[in-house]
Amino acid sequence: MLLNSFLYFAWLTITLPVVVWGLQELAAGCGKNGKHCISRPPDCLSDPKLCTQIATVTPAASGVVHVHIKAKGSRLKNRWIGLGFSEDDNMGNDAVIVCFHNETTTAAELSYNQDHFNLGSAGVDQKYLHPTKTKGEDDTIHCSLDLYKKLSVKEHEFDLSKPHYFLFSSGPLKTGRIAKHDKLPIVSIEPYVFP
Numbered sequence: 001m002l003l004n005s006f007l008y009f010a011w012l013t014i015t016l017p018v019v020v021w022g023l024q025e026l027a028a029g030c031g032k033n034g035k036h037c038i039s040r041p042p043d044c045l046s047d048p049k050l051c052t053q054i055a056t057v058t059p060a061a062s063g064v065v066h067v068h069i070k071a072k073g074s075r076l077k078n079r080w081i082g083l084g085f086s087e088d089d090n091m092g093n094d095a096v097i098v099c100f101h102n103e104t105t106t107a108a109e110l111s112y113n114q115d116h117f118n119l120g121s122a123g124v125d126q127k128y129l130h131p132t133k134t135k136g137e138d139d140t141i142h143c144s145l146d147l148y149k150k151l152s153v154k155e156h157e158f159d160l161s162k163p164h165y166f167l168f169s170s171g172p173l174k175t176g177r178i179a180k181h182d183k184l185p186i187v188s189i190e191p192y193v194f195p
């Protein structure tokens with residue numbers, strides 16, 4: 001009993017700060033020095049321990065931004081989170097980075113929203129996206145990557161040095177494929193530029 005309590009206490013002490021810190025570290029500095037973020041719930045950035053999902057975009061070397069997409073929660077296997085870049089605040093004609101965690105793999109892929117459908121990554125040139133780290137567990141999905149600011153997705157050109165809204169959504173994978181979002185997409189209140 002005593003040992004159990006001790007182990008539980010040790011677990012809390014060791015695990016909780018790590019669980020909380022992951023999202024808090026990402027939330028630090030949002031809105032400053034050209035770093036822009038979007039979160040679920042949308043107003044959690046002032047108190048990031050309330051966040052369950054966050055995506056951040058930080059200017060990096062010329063021509064590139066660093067992107068983090070992260071979710072915390074339970075039963076995150078076979079789910080995806082997506083960060084879309086859109087010229088307007090609606091779904092459609094968006095470049096989307098999808099970070100997913102299936103039975104075997106956690107990966108980030110570039111894809112395209114045509115109207116209200118995500119076409120997936122098949123046939124999308126992935127050369128604009130360079131994953132640096134991915135991690136998927138039952139309670140975590142995390143993709144870190146570098147993204148070129150000028151990219152072409154399904155023959156549509158995007159330039160992130162021009163204003164783009166962030167679209168943030170998540171949903172299930174069905175038989176390994178991205179299925180429709182099951183959480184209300186969140187849209188940034190203003191478009192962001194990465195000059």
Ligand SMILES: *[C@@H]1O[C@H](CO)[C@@H](O)[C@H](O)[C@H]1NC(C)=O
Binds near residue numbers: 103105107175176
């Ligand atoms: C998981 O995703 C990888 C990469 O897209 C794919 O090769 C693999 O078949 C997927 N696994 C399942 C079980 O869907």
